[in-house]
Amino acid sequence: MWRSIASNALTLLIVMMFLGGGLILWGQRSYRTVGPLQQAICVRVEPGSNMTKISQRLEQDGAVSNGTLFRLGADYTDKADQLKAGSFLVPEGASMEQIVDILTRGGASTCGTEVVYRVGITRSEIVLRELDPATNRYVEKAAFVPGTEDQPEAFVQPLTQSDTRHRIALAEGVTSWQVIEELKQVSVLTGDIAELPAEGTLAPDSYEIKPGDTRAEIVARMVDAQAALLDEAWKNRVDGLPLNSKEEALILASIIEKETGVPDERRQVASVFINRLKQGMRLQTDPTVIYGITKGQGVLGRGLRQSELRGETPWNTYVIDGLPPTPIANPGKASIEAALDPAETKFVFFVADGSGGHAFAETLAEHNANVAKWRRIEAEQADQ
Template sequence: MGWGLRAAAGALAVATLLGGATLWGAMRLVAPGPLTESTTVVIPRGSGLEAVAITLGDAGVVESPLLFAFGARLSGAGRELKAGEYAFAPGVSIDDVLEQMRRGKTVVHRLTVPEGLTSAQILGLLEKEPVLTGSVPQRPKDGSLLPETYNFSYGDSREQLVERMQRGMTQVLAEAWKGRDKDLPYKSPEDALTMASIVEKETGVAAERAKVAGVYVNRLETAMRLQSDPTVIYALTDGAGELGRALTRNDLRVESPYNTYVVAGLPPGPIANPGKASILAALKPERHEYLYFVADGTGGHAFAKTLPDHNRNVARWRDAQRRQSAEQPPVSND
């Protein structure tokens, strides 16, 4: 065999070996991986391909970091892998890992912000989310944050989430204001938001919101003081949250622009962050002649047009409270 034939035969053998190695590698890329149970892995921002491969290897997602890096370069995904928090299923292949990271299909976290919390309470919820970063430099105004369920990812900032809540509230209030009933005693959307926050704190019964709003609209229109207990609680706690005890007669006399037993009209701003339903109730209140309401002992309220009727409802409520207290079993000292 001449030199040329020997060289050709050698080249063919090398090509065959390389082709076989490539085929073997390609098969390994789509084969099930070593994971035996679901695993969450965080890929830090700025991680290069080698760092990503080592992190996945250490977490047991891939058997060979070298093979993962080979697959990333072979598929062209090496520069497209996105940082973040990933949840990998048992037996996930390298090919599937690459596809998941290329598309940035990270873990989605959810935070539900209930209606009626103050901004201080909402910031407390954000502080308890360990995957969020940073702090909020200044407490947002009460009424500026929209209660909702928010999705976020690992590494998102608390300040960004607050900004999303603020944009949401701005949009909801603007849309509701456009569709408001006419001749309401509000000078601005902010007045309606303040009313909505009072309605939110006064009742947790969805069917009552518009009726409660109607009571307060009637009081504003007849120059009655609102006399809303939640406004007193807000004054006493400076917007920090719940009072933790029942109000006293002295509480009702506290000097504060938020105490609607002392000050006529609406307080100077919202006392909580109301939800969309309460905002709509404030801007589309039920039209009726009720001026009073009190808890009825069942979770709802009894409404009255006159003070004597209201006093009878109050007496019934107090009787219900006494009966409930009498039915409570004694506290054991064991």
Template structure:
């Protein structure tokens, strides 16, 4: 009986080994699972790093505009839409891991062909966006300058009111996409104010004008009288000497401005009736300076009227070469005018001669451009 009882208590073979197997299995999982997770994570990291530095999908340089105010997700989606990224997840994750989201700058960028995600992040962090330029030449009126601003295809926003004449500094201005027309005009005005404020304290003593505005008015006349940079100081000296005499300025550009109101060139010679008419801008008929500038003078003209050279010249007339002949006496000026009249006469004869030569099959002579009237005549 005891043997039968013992056999029944022993149970099935191997039951005592099962707890050990379970323990070993669990211990194996504890070891293997972290290792597997580490391997998977390491593999994912290596794959992500490879993708982050791998060449991108863009086959050619691509311009991308990233507007201000967008977060990382919007930036990544815009890059994907521009086909410089083929997916956004790795890009976003890499930027977040590097804590670079706040360093990505808005702007217009040229992404090179096959730029990697790493290249794109570097470009956006540096913020070296595409630079656009707008140039306002010296001597334009404010109305003419505003037409250039209006026509620029990159600037945005409505046109501001036409600024006061002489309040813009003609220069080339760099800007990035997203800049408004009003902002560019404000920069032109600030640059003009900064220039005269900086130069005014260093002006020559005892000039015949006492305010910055008067200096800008005279600079605008100098700007319109000559297109040669080397002549601006000499032209400025003539007008300074005349104001000191006093003598009337006798400047054709002031008459033209009075006729056109700064809306553009006159397009024809000044009529005698316009020379005889008394208006605030007819410096043949009124003393001193006109009431406002007649254009926006450049830096060279402003510097010329603030520091004119010491000369005795009171007259100048075109010399036929694009420049002017200067004189201190009316007699010398008369001789310069006579020489100029000969140039004018030849210029009138050239078209006739050119027509004759064209009929003979020879190369025509190009006539000289007719110049403005002379100062002091």
């Protein structure tokens, strides 16, 4: 009898071990397999949260099939105590293993709320955006112009949340003065800027920032980015350009930036100025005259007067020969590249064509005809 009992117990033990091993294999497979999430979601981890709370919420949201298994998997891989506060994008079909990695690896938030400080040429604003996980696109929720409008209520909570992302976006063609003035309005930054950066040395781009970053640090990043862009473009420049230095290339790029907002025109506009420099013709471009008046401190807000076109300033290319002494704005990557790789044309004239672009010409007669056409368009627009 005792032999029978022992045999049965051994059999039961073997069955239990077999089932236990199968259960472990099932758990491992379930932990690593494609998850049930049909569409990406944004998971916000509050400071002080724990894996138990997160697992329950993930199960409720349909991101994991079994919250307990999710938590046990995090325990087994020693990641249960490594949760990072923030907002994180969890893609559709993410496995439990992938989700644990996303929520514990750290780094900046990858979704949720974002405050963007947009520095524009004629208008700067602060924008509140929210990432739509389904489309992976940001949706604008609110905006205001600092100094002229009150901050909307919608900004109050996001500006105090530790997982809110912040970024500064510089439009191509803004001046250094405009950038610095707007950086002063960014309340999450600290410190002062000792001196105005040289015109043209700040790269128009989007920069992620963190509360507590200093303004000087952000400016240094912008300067380094522009220097890298200029170095690369200068290294790849075409032969035969009438430009003797990277500084001259930056000056020309800034003029191109201010002369056209049509991306496809940049290399043609560049060719006009390159051809004029080669032929010893004056550049005769209005944006340089405007810079001579404003020094980049704000927008002129009106048309140029004849006296201003004739007035002598170091930047008035109707009066001076060659390039002005400094850039007139901060040019973007495309304009820098256009200055150093212009289109091969014989154009030496261009004028607005009424479509937002320009009409180009090789001869004065062609140019005069284009100007006459533009005057008719201006007259028609004035009558409307």
